[in-house]
Each structure stands twice: as structure tokens, then as C-alpha cells.
Amino acid sequence: MLRSTLTPAGLVRRARIVALAAEGLANTRISKIVGTSVPTVLKWRSRYLRDGLDGLLDAERPGRPRHLDHAEVVSATLMPPPRKYGVTHWSSRLLAGHLGIGNATVARAWREYGVQPWRSGTFKFSTDPELVAKVTDVVGLYLEPPENAIVLCVDEKSQIQALDRTAPMLPMQPRQIERRTHDYKRHGTTTLFAALDIATGQVTAAVKPRHRHQEFLSFLKQIDRTYPGQELHLVMDNYATHKKAEVRDWLAAHPNMHVHFTPTSGSWLNLVEVWFGIIDRQAIRRGVFTSVKDLNAKIRAFINGWNDRKHPFVWTKTADEILKKAKP
Incomplete structure (x- = not known):
């Protein structure tokens, strides 16, 4: 982990804490070398002792649950804008204002469902009987x-x-x-x-x-x-x-x-x-x-x-x- 150029910096720091501890250095000395606090050194040493290398990895962080369903944003996108707006199709900011949400949320919903209101194409069916x-x-x-x-x-x-x-x-x-x-x-x-x-x-x-x-x-x-x-x-x-x-x-x-x-x-x-x-x-x-x-x-x-x-x-x-x- 310490030698790899692809290892995230945070994981390298934790691996270095364990390596220095294995060399017998005191926790205060390790904290100064790594540039972190003594409680942090104690935390990663104990997690390594308990879970091995897996203990150095980040735990999953689900974050705050989504309160707005992206499907609802897309459903609103598929409906024509109200006549009062005088436009032919939604923009992310116009729809965001209409729904009372952020335009970044609208953009994420569009990316997730592959919706592109700003694009338009043409088609033509052949009526040839043969x-x-x-x-x-x-x-x-x-x-x-x-x-x-x-x-x-x-x-x-x-x-x-x-x-x-x-x-x-x-x-x-x-x-x-x-x-x-x-x-x-x-x-x-x-x-x-x-x-x-x-x-x-x-x-x-x-x-x-x-x-x-x-x-x-x-x-x-x-x-x-x-x-x-x-x-x-x-x-x-x-x-x-x-x-x-x-x-x-x-x-x-x-x-x-x-x-x-x-x-x-x-x-x-x-x-x-x-x-x-x-x-x-x-x-x-x-x-x-x-x-x-x-x-x-x-x-x-x-x-x-x-x-x-x-x-x-x-x-x-x-x-x-x-x-x-x-x-x-």
C-alpha cells in the first residue's frame, strides 16, 4: 500500500500508522510523523488489530436518504411546460423553479434516466406500398x-x-x-x-x-x-x-x-x-x-x-x- 502510486492518500496515511507502530514507535511520535492526532493513531491501530487490512478501509457512508424521487422529476419533464411560460421544452432551471428544487437535482435526474429535453431530431416513415x-x-x-x-x-x-x-x-x-x-x-x-x-x-x-x-x-x-x-x-x-x-x-x-x-x-x-x-x-x-x-x-x-x-x-x-x- 505504501509503495503503490494508485493507493488513495488517506489509505496510505493509515498504512503508514500501522507500519510505524510495527517498528515500535510511540503513538505521540507516530502522530507527529504522519501529521495527525494521537486519538486518530489509536483508532487505526485498534481497527487494524481487530479487522486486519480491511479495518483500514472506509466504512460505507450512505448519506442522507433522498427525499425527492428522480422519477417524479422525469415525469414532470415529459409533460409540456404550462402555457404561461411560453416555451416549447423545459430547461433545468425553469423546471427547478417550477418544482421548487435545485437545478442540479434536475440535472442529476435527467442524467440518471437519459432524458435530454434540449435535443430534438427528425424522422420520416416511408409510405411506399412496395x-x-x-x-x-x-x-x-x-x-x-x-x-x-x-x-x-x-x-x-x-x-x-x-x-x-x-x-x-x-x-x-x-x-x-x-x-x-x-x-x-x-x-x-x-x-x-x-x-x-x-x-x-x-x-x-x-x-x-x-x-x-x-x-x-x-x-x-x-x-x-x-x-x-x-x-x-x-x-x-x-x-x-x-x-x-x-x-x-x-x-x-x-x-x-x-x-x-x-x-x-x-x-x-x-x-x-x-x-x-x-x-x-x-x-x-x-x-x-x-x-x-x-x-x-x-x-x-x-x-x-x-x-x-x-x-x-x-x-x-x-x-x-x-x-x-x-x-x-
Whole structure:
């Protein structure tokens, strides 16, 4: 105990009292060396003689019984605030004043029950009548892709803004984060079309000024040139551009391309959305672009770098697990 660096200071002091007593030192001498009173020395010597090492440990201290049940605080939290307060949700201080208790007590109750009134999220249920079939189809492609075929997740990220700052960025320094002006200049927008090969992570992409069916059809032709003569399974959402007559006719004339639509309000099933999140965080959101041409060049540079360090995208949830959570 005396040599350990992890032993609490109080326990070290008690162990030292016992060790000095074992060396034959008088109680008054021990009290001076340890820096405590003689009655304290007598107390810990007697407890050691009676209970051994366990006698040096602190006895349990239950403290004053709790007079306010945390469940009552949480129950009040789950009720909407009275109209007289004019607020949408409780704060710890507002609820504490309403209940006549301390706001620290409210905070402890919230921590114990995992209640977070200051947070809010969104949700949306899919109303697609073919929800089960589409989820099963798309997830089946991810978990067991057809042999000798390539699964591509296809979509477009539209309205990417070429934003320029009104002053140069201040670079990151030790103990100082990167900083930029709060205001910016708009230089236009671009649209990124992308097809993600989930088995390898390879991305085929194109940047175009608009996202009409003409641009989408042009991108499909680019995919066809990238994977000549190969069987392709394309996962897409229900955007009207993807179902235009000209697009359907072209796909019908290319039987090597099989389209799999995600459910309505279920574009999160499309893995290319994950990749769009990556490029947004790593190249777009904090980027500075002096023109649309500059924006397009930096997007292409990111894609080239990504394809050099690409990795597969692995889906883990089964269709049954997804459908179980998707039901309202």
C-alpha cells in the first residue's frame, strides 16, 4: 500500500500508522510523523488489530436518504411546460423553479434516466406500398451481390455552392483552430453525379451545370463506357429524372443494366449517400472556391485521390432488421 502510486492518500496515511507502530514507535511520535492526532493513531491501530487490512478501509457512508424521487422529476419533464411560460421544452432551471428544487437535482435526474429535453431530431416513415419488396431487393444486392456482376449505387448531389470567403483563411496553428470569415461570396452551383462500386469503393463521377434527365442520361452513358459489356446493377432513388421516358428507353436498350429503386423516402438505402457525406466533410464544406470551374476542379481532385485510397463499403443490416425498425 505504501509503495503503490494508485493507493488513495488517506489509505496510505493509515498504512503508514500501522507500519510505524510495527517498528515500535510511540503513538505521540507516530502522530507527529504522519501529521495527525494521537486519538486518530489509536483508532487505526485498534481497527487494524481487530479487522486486519480491511479495518483500514472506509466504512460505507450512505448519506442522507433522498427525499425527492428522480422519477417524479422525469415525469414532470415529459409533460409540456404550462402555457404561461411560453416555451416549447423545459430547461433545468425553469423546471427547478417550477418544482421548487435545485437545478442540479434536475440535472442529476435527467442524467440518471437519459432524458435530454434540449435535443430534438427528425424522422420520416416511408409510405411506399412496395417497401418490403424494395428493401429486400436492395439489401439483398448488398449482402449477396450476383456473381460476375457489379453493384453500383448511383445518384446526384445537386446545388453544390462555389463559396468564396471575403478574406483569406487563417490557417490552423498550435492551440489555434483554422478560422474563416462568417460572410462569403457566391459564384454559382454545380451538380455532382456519382456511381459507387460497393465491392471496391471505386467512384465514377461527372460534374455538370444542371441535373436534368439529359445530364443523367449522359452520365449513364459514361457508366456504360467505364464498364463495357459488364452486367451492372444500379441502385437509384425515385427522383423524377431517373424515371424519365428517355432514360427508361435507353435502359431498355441496354439489358446489361438492371435498375433497383430504393423505397420512397428511403434514399438512405443508397450507399452513395454515405460517400456524398465523405466528400462534403473532407472537400466541400470547408473549401474556398473562387469560381464554379475551381469548385469542379477540386471535386475532381478529391475523386482522383479517393480512388487511389478507396475501400469497400460493407452493408451489415439484414432486410428483416431494417423493416422491423421502419414500421411506425
